[in-house]
Amino acid sequence: MLRIEAAYKSFDGFIAVNGSHLSVEKGEVVAVIGPNGAGKTTLFNLITGQLIPDKGKILFKDENIAGLPPYKICRKGISRSFQIVNIFNRLTVFENVQIAVLSHQKKTFNLFFPAKNLAISKTRDILDSVGLIDKAGHISGTLSHGDQKVLEMAIALGNKPELLILDEPTAGMSPEETAFTLSLMKKLSGELGLTILFCEHDMELVFSIARKIMVMQQGSTIIQGNPDEVKNNRQVQDAYLGGSDECFK
Amino acid sequence: MFSGLTNRRTLGFCIVFFILLLFLPLFLPRFYIYLLALIFVTGLLATSLNLVLGFGGMYQFHHAVFYGVGAYAFALFSKKTGLSPWLGYILAPAIAALVGMVMGLITVRLSKLYFGMLQLSLGSLVWAIVFRWYSFTGGDDGIHGISVPDMISSTTGSYYFTLIVTTVCLILMYMIVNSPFGRTFQGIRDNPERTEAVGVDVKRHQLAGLVIASAFAGVAGSLFATVEECAFPDLLFWTLSLELIIMCLLGGWFIFMGPMLGSAIIVILRTFVGIYTEYWTLILGIVLMLLILFLPEGVLGYFQEKFSKSKNAALVEN
Numbered sequence: 168m169l170r171i172e173a174a175y176k177s178f179d180g181f182i183a184v185n186g187s188h189l190s191v192e193k194g195e196v197v198a199v200i201g202p203n204g205a206g207k208t209t210l211f212n213l214i215t216g217q218l219i220p221d222k223g224k225i226l227f228k229d230e231n232i233a234g235l236p237p238y239k240i241c242r243k244g245i246s247r248s249f250q251i252v253n254i255f256n257r258l259t260v261f262e263n264v265q266i267a268v269l270s271h272q273k274k275t276f277n278l279f280f281p282a283k284n285l286a287i288s289k290t291r292d293i294l295d296s297v298g299l300i301d302k303a304g305h306i307s308g309t310l311s312h313g314d315q316k317v318l319e320m321a322i323a324l325g326n327k328p329e330l331l332i333l334d335e336p337t338a339g340m341s342p343e344e345t346a347f348t349l350s351l352m353k354k355l356s357g358e359l360g361l362t363i364l365f366c367e368h369d370m371e372l373v374f375s376i377a378r379k380i381m382v383m384q385q386g387s388t389i390i391q392g393n394p395d396e397v398k399n400n401r402q403v404q405d406a407y408l409g410g411s412d413e414c415f416k
Numbered sequence: 417m418f419s420g421l422t423n424r425r426t427l428g429f430c431i432v433f434f435i436l437l438l439f440l441p442l443f444l445p446r447f448y449i450y451l452l453a454l455i456f457v458t459g460l461l462a463t464s465l466n467l468v469l470g471f472g473g474m475y476q477f478h479h480a481v482f483y484g485v486g487a488y489a490f491a492l493f494s495k496k497t498g499l500s501p502w503l504g505y506i507l508a509p510a511i512a513a514l515v516g517m518v519m520g521l522i523t524v525r526l527s528k529l530y531f532g533m534l535q536l537s538l539g540s541l542v543w544a545i546v547f548r549w550y551s552f553t554g555g556d557d558g559i560h561g562i563s564v565p566d567m568i569s570s571t572t573g574s575y576y577f578t579l580i581v582t583t584v585c586l587i588l589m590y591m592i593v594n595s596p597f598g599r600t601f602q603g604i605r606d607n608p609e610r611t612e613a614v615g616v617d618v619k620r621h622q623l624a625g626l627v628i629a630s631a632f633a634g635v636a637g638s639l640f641a642t643v644e645e646c647a648f649p650d651l652l653f654w655t656l657s658l659e660l661i662i663m664c665l666l667g668g669w670f671i672f673m674g675p676m677l678g679s680a681i682i683v684i685l686r687t688f689v690g691i692y693t694e695y696w697t698l699i700l701g702i703v704l705m706l707l708i709l710f711l712p713e714g715v716l717g718y719f720q721e722k723f724s725k726s727k728n729a730a731l732v733e734n
Binding site: 215217236237238241242246247249253254255256257258262265266267269270271274275276277278279280281282283285322323325326 | 588591592595596597598600602605606607609610611613614615616621624670
């Protein structure tokens with residue numbers, strides 16, 4: 168479904184992504200891991216169009232999407248959440264998700280029909296599935312950090328994506344919120360068959376859900392394989408704990 | 417189509433207020449009728465600015481240009497063609513929208529302050545053309561003695577005309593703000609990066625918003641030319657644009673009727689304080705300082721917050 172071939176991205180001489188490669192098949196849950204500054208978020212930004220790669224191909228369903236603007240990439244079926252909470256602060260929780268649903272339904276240029284009466288059931292279904300239905304009328308800027316992270320995911324679901332990209336979905340969450348997010352990801356993958364690509368520092372979460380793991384270091388791909396292959400890879404162990412596999416236990 | 421736009425109480429209040437305004441010319445002296453017409457025109461203009469400023473988050477620093485273009489389009493049409501002046505009311509917003517689109521195509525490439533500064537520069541260019549092109553625009557003398565249809569040439573006639581046109585425009589703008597377009601526009605205001613990430617062509621929406629706001633400013637311009645029967649370069653000068661921004665902030669730029677209230681306060685202040693001193697802007701400066709310090713959400717914003725707090729408290733008590 169998604170294939171990245173030798174992607175490069177540099178900023179003023181600093182190489183953030185250095186010939187990285189990655190493949191994601193339909194229905195898979197793939198994790199990207201790596202130390203801070205490894206280039207995970209930059210790689211995601213290249214996929215979703217926030218950044219344009221200097222070189223390389225990003226193939227989504229065999230079409231090169233490298234360099235397309237974010238809205239066109241989203242319309243092709245890729246939705247994402249952001250590492251730092253990125254929501255519509257002055258709007259309600261319902262309206263946050265509704266914008267994505269309206270966009271998916273190609274109704275954002277409708278000028279005279281009240282938005283209040285549109286995309287209601289679809290928006291409510293999404294809020295229901297992520298457990299935010301009780302807070303639908305709250306101004307999103309007033310929610311707790313954990314709820315805002317979940318709302319991030321709900322907004323991404325509003326576009327009915329084929330590939331969902333989550334950038335550190337549990338960053339800053341409490342253990343309970345992390346457990347809830349994990350169950351949510353399992354539900355999205357298992358029940359809805361959604362393809363998920365995510366990056367995360369919580370190894371317990373990564374190894375409990377990812378079927379494939381890609382490891383990045385200094386902008387390059389060290390390995391992509393199943394969890395056991397990754398765990399036993401010497402280079403990965405070196406990158407994480409100087410030769411020990413303790414961090415994966 | 418209209419269901420879900422507003423609640424019954426608000427709608428009822430608006431209808432009663434409109435009926436009251438209809439009867440005012442029967443009681444009020446001519447001067448006050450003229451002043452009210454001026455408030456409607458300025459309020460319509462400020463509300464059109466707020467479409468892009470408060471609801472779109474775009475730093476439209478020179479909105480008065482489209483007001484002036486509307487006024488001049490109407491004035492020139494009525495002066496230079498022998499056609500019915502009524503057609504001028506269609507032409508004015510169309511020309512203003514066209515100028516808005518041309519300027520928008522250049523400016524929407526930039527964002528935030530850069531957008532505002534470029535807009536200010538281009539707007540000043542339009543002002544300079546109007547100011548200097550004596551043979552066509554009358555230069556700094558402007559255009560006087562514009563002929564308006566007989567029906568609306570009297571003070572009362574122009575009052576009713578501005579009242580009705582302003583009301584229709586406000587209804588249309590209210591519908592736009594509450595439409596999927598308006599909601600998306602508010603999303604762009606809050607977070608353009610996120611809005612683009614959900615599949616919205618942000619620049620295209622911003623351009624459309626600018627064209628719509630320019631068209632309504634053009635309507636306001638034609639109404640001004642109707643009330644005053646003249647058009648002059650000051651209508652396109654940047655200081656008026658600044659005043660419009662103050663009106664939006666004063667009334668409440670996140671509330672639909674905020675700019676209307678803000679413009680009423682400023683027009684009344686200018687008219688009555690201006691009788692005593694030509695330095696009335698000094699009072700405006702003090703008002704602005706107090707506003708920034710004590711009412712950052714504007715007058716209506718303040719009352720809305722108070723109202724929602726007391727409503728929430730009542731809900732908790734119950």
